[in-house]
Amino acid sequence: FGPSDAVFYLASEAIVLASFAAIHRLARLYLAPWPAAMAVMALTAMGYYSFIVPNLNHNILVMLPWCLTILLVHHAIEGRRPWAWPALGLCLGTGVLAKYAILMLVPLILAHMVVEPRHRRLLARPGPWLAVAVCGLVASPHLPWLLDHEFAPVAYLFDRAGIGEVSSPLQHLTAPLVSLAKMGGMCGSLLLLLCGALGWPRWQGHALSSSDRLLVTMSVGPVAIVLLLGLFTGSDILVEWAAPFFLPLPVLLLRLFYPSPSHRRIRRFLIWLSGLSMAMGVTYVLIFTGMVTTAGMVKEAEWSWFPVRALAEKVSSGWATVCDGPVPVIVGDSWLAGTASYLLPGQPRVYTEADRRMSPWLSDEDVRQSGAVIVWNRGRPTQFLDLDHKNGDGDPAGAGWFPGLAALEARFGDIRILPDVVLPYGGSAPPAAAWLGLAVVPSAACRR
Known part of the structure; x- marks a missing residue:
């Protein structure tokens, strides 16, 4: 299409x-x-x-x-x-x-x-x-x-x-x-x-x-x-x-x-x-134009005004600092990783929350071989997690899916940490800017 x-x-x-x-x-x-x-x-x-x-x-x-x-x-x-x-x-x-x-x-x-x-x-x-x-x-x-x-x-x-x-x-x-x-x-x-x-x-x-x-x-x-x-x-x-x-x-x-x-x-x-x-x-117009999105009360407005293209560009440029070619895999929650994947050339595979139960078509070994970009939400770790879990944004005990780089490094091997990314929303009443963490797992070819 x-x-x-x-x-x-x-x-x-x-x-x-x-x-x-x-x-x-x-x-x-x-x-x-x-x-x-x-x-x-x-x-x-x-x-x-x-x-x-x-x-x-x-x-x-x-x-x-x-x-x-x-x-x-x-x-x-x-x-x-x-x-x-x-x-x-x-x-x-x-x-x-x-x-x-x-x-x-x-x-x-x-x-x-x-x-x-x-x-x-x-x-x-x-x-x-x-x-x-x-x-x-x-x-x-x-x-x-x-x-x-x-x-x-x-x-x-x-x-x-x-x-x-x-x-x-x-x-x-x-x-x-x-x-x-x-x-x-x-x-x-x-x-x-x-x-x-x-x-x-x-x-x-x-x-x-x-x-x-x-x-x-x-x-x-x-x-x-x-x-x-x-x-x-x-x-x-x-x-x-x-x-x-x-x-x-x-x-x-x-x-x-x-x-x-x-x-x-x-x-x-x-x-x-x-x-x-x-x-x-x-x-609906008020919602999707971002006019009633204060304090994250209406998540559909946050979806429509989320800086998705800037996110995709940061994921792509982050991968390019470590390896050549298109991004092969994105590791993250379904919103960040999935949205970035959709907008990138070739639509990289998504390893949702680094969990095989959520992405049974991928494994840790696949990530070690092909490499990947890891993206996580540092400012609001549980934002949009209600897309996949009962407890989403607003759960006071929620720390999000991200287990820490040490835990992921034990699974994927070498990880290159990139500078944090701050992406402002659009809309007439935008919420706080998205504060994201980025890291790259080099492919096996890059490590040689």
């Missing part, structure tokens, strides 16, 4: 738009045309489907298979469409390759089939098992890699969520509440939109059909699973991880809690949505 960043932003937007299209198809199974369109438009009022969309990652990638899975489950179970079963397996398998979180839908699908008497007989038919086979076939190339790398994504999940850390009994009670508050906060603008435009939600009183119960299960079930996990582990969810959970939520609310809207209420809805969209747009 060349040097342009546009493809990343366009890909992210395309995935979200395709997810919206799948939700619209789902909504039309439950709602009339205008309410179905409103269910999709309402999603844009939520931070999950506006604020975080430019940040292309696995939380975005899983949205489309998540939506298609729910749609295909309806076709397969409620609609008795034989073709939907292999398509369902394909979506689930693709979703597994994007993010394991989609597997939460599997027990929910099974529970719906078991609880509904008329659906139990489906388990004796080939359709569900064909879906399982297709899912396994699509996801199977990932299994050898997972075994070879000691289940690194699972270890990442445990570390990022803080699972396995010593927790008090109180944490087991508060963790679900914290998770619920985080998810509720991201849904607050949706509720504001619906309440302001359509009034307070009221149960419409009609009996729930099997199709309705499926919608409830797919919409609320993932949240219930997260709350139960928090109760047992004492760990709360990271807010971004719940990104796909609420895609069917407007359909559920408009189906069960609101009557078919009149033309007047549709106009009110569009006015409210326009107002919220303008307010959110202004907020």
Whole structure:
């Protein structure tokens, strides 16, 4: 795609738009045309489907298979469409390759089939098992890699969520509440939109059909699973991880809690949505122009104004003082090392935090042979570490990933220490300049 960043932003937007299209198809199974369109438009009022969309990652990638899975489950179970079963397996398998979180839908699908008497007989038919086979076939190339790398994504999940850390009994009670508050906060603008435009939600009183119960299960079930996990582990969810959970939520609310809207209420809805969209747009502009980045309160502003090109230039020039040629490897946290790598020619490999569990494609021996630039944050050692760990910036006990040059020298051999680097931010309200340490591990060829 060349040097342009546009493809990343366009890909992210395309995935979200395709997810919206799948939700619209789902909504039309439950709602009339205008309410179905409103269910999709309402999603844009939520931070999950506006604020975080430019940040292309696995939380975005899983949205489309998540939506298609729910749609295909309806076709397969409620609609008795034989073709939907292999398509369902394909979506689930693709979703597994994007993010394991989609597997939460599997027990929910099974529970719906078991609880509904008329659906139990489906388990004796080939359709569900064909879906399982297709899912396994699509996801199977990932299994050898997972075994070879000691289940690194699972270890990442445990570390990022803080699972396995010593927790008090109180944490087991508060963790679900914290998770619920985080998810509720991201849904607050949706509720504001619906309440302001359509009034307070009221149960419409009609009996729930099997199709309705499926919608409830797919919409609320993932949240219930997260709350139960928090109760047992004492760990709360990271807010971004719940990104796909609420895609069917407007359909559920408009189906069960609101009557078919009149033309007047549709106009009110569009006015409210326009107002919220303008307010959110202004907020995003303030954030990404650096106008509200004081004291590191809004990390997205720090991302957008971080002196990334100056960082890449310092990494490149630091390597050039010791060895010839392009930088082969950068050792550091995922933000500093990854950003510098992205902007440098050839995009050097990144040895994240010098930890093989985080970069299983590299080893200490690779660094000794090829050489590397080590970069670490001296001023704010834990800045942006919440990209990879539960405890990030602001953790008073956090010393960051950097173990000290002596420890790294014991692993990599000779290390040449370079002068510290101070890089000022841009923006109208910049935080303190980034104070970074740099060092070079000479390549084996340089040492000869």
